[in-house]
Amino acid sequence: MRNRAEKTIVDIAEALSLSVSTVSRALNDHPNISVQTKDKVRKMARKLGYRPNTLAAGLRSNKSKTVGLIVPRISMFYPAAITTIVQNRLQEYGYHLIICQSNDSYEQEVALVNTLYSARVEALAVSTTLYTTDFSHFDLFKKNNIPVVFFDRVPGNYEGKIVCGDDEDGGYQGAKHLLEKGCKDIVYISGPLTCSLYTRRLEGFKKALQEYKQSYKKSRVFFQELTKENALQTCKKVFSKKQWPDAIFATNDTTAITVLEYCRNHGINVPGQVKIVGYSNDPRTEIVTPSITSIDQDPTTTAERVVAALLELIQQKSATATKQTREIIPIHLIERASSK
Incomplete structure (x- = not known):
């Protein structure tokens, strides 16, 4: 077996005398691979410290199964509550969440939008900064048909999906x-x-x-x-x-x-x-x-509606919007x- 720092499915295949395609299918839970083979492959993967290259897989399939989230400050109760629920719900659907905070800096928000675009997220959920009045940095997502859902702190007239309290x-x-x-x-x-x-x-x-x-x-x-x-x-x-x-x-x-x-x-x-x-x-x-x-x-309902909007837009495979659609969540004293 080759001695490399980063193990690949080739190393697993050599260790078990299996073909690379069989190992790949076993790791991806393919129905044509027996339970015994899947078990052997997974045990060897753990033994070798194999890490799947999700970025490469995402490039091949054009699906990263990753969503970006930008909030002003994670330390604040309301965005923290929403972040937790969004992450938990997305995981149920097989998505991972990249959580970022802008610290209420417009410049930081712009940088994070570009970073998450480069990370090939499939969608983006954003609660903007106190000072965001120019939303043109989100055009990058819109032009490339990547869904954006704004929540809580939202644009007044920028096109897209809005989920916010009343x-x-x-x-x-x-x-x-x-x-x-x-x-x-x-x-x-x-x-x-x-x-x-x-x-x-x-x-x-x-x-x-x-x-x-x-x-x-x-x-x-x-x-x-x-x-x-x-x-x-x-x-x-x-x-x-x-x-x-x-x-x-x-x-x-x-x-x-x-x-x-x-x-x-x-x-x-x-x-x-x-x-x-x-x-x-x-x-x-x-x-x-x-x-x-x-x-x-009602952060629970808000988070649930944000997730529903993200998944719906991802499935539609289009972020094109000619108007703003706003979903209002009732408040209670x-x-x-x-x-x-």
Whole structure:
């Protein structure tokens, strides 16, 4: 037997005195190969440390059985929950997932799109950065008929398949809940409006104010990256003034939890003096004290629909789109102690 660092099916064939074609069929579970032969081949493959060259196989068949996924940050609850479900579901259908994070960098997102194209993924699922307004880097996939499914943070008017939560209704339900509790001075903390997700949530927030005949106060609305540091700075601005708000609606749960922490540290009673609503139903919102009311985005359903869209487009073998198709996942407000 030849002594090479990387073993191939030729080495397995020589070790077992079988033909290369028989070994190849055995490794691919061909029905014409006996169970005994398959067992022998697999045992020898493990013994020799054989690794199948899936890239080469993909080049021959034009099917890599691999899907790319780009999310802003894997550390965030919502994209992490979706990533886990997408990976598990795709594995059930024999697909592998390459997981990438853009770190909310547009330049990094562009680089990742090109890298995944070079890796010959069969499809791509993307939740874009906060600052992605030019989607032309996805043209590479579209021109080569490789499906792209956008979810959560999605384009406003770029052609393709969209799966996202009902963000306008989320903004509306959060504000409506606080207004129904008698709140009249609501601070609204939003992400940057370069991201259409936050544009839609703001529209819902304004709709609820209008319905309850409350004015939209620009001084009570903040647009920022929804980090703990930014949330603390906003709390300092809001509570340093003589007139405190009676509610804060934060459009992510990291911000809502930070607001709660600030209030607790400064003797501000929640919900007695200030009511709080968050967004995403991060598991942490249920275990802090008091627990935080939040908008549930149903990551399970979203992930299931993303997988269904990917598989459907892969089977169609075409990514050509002349319009945008949008699938909206309903949201639900989960009332907890912070707004009672």
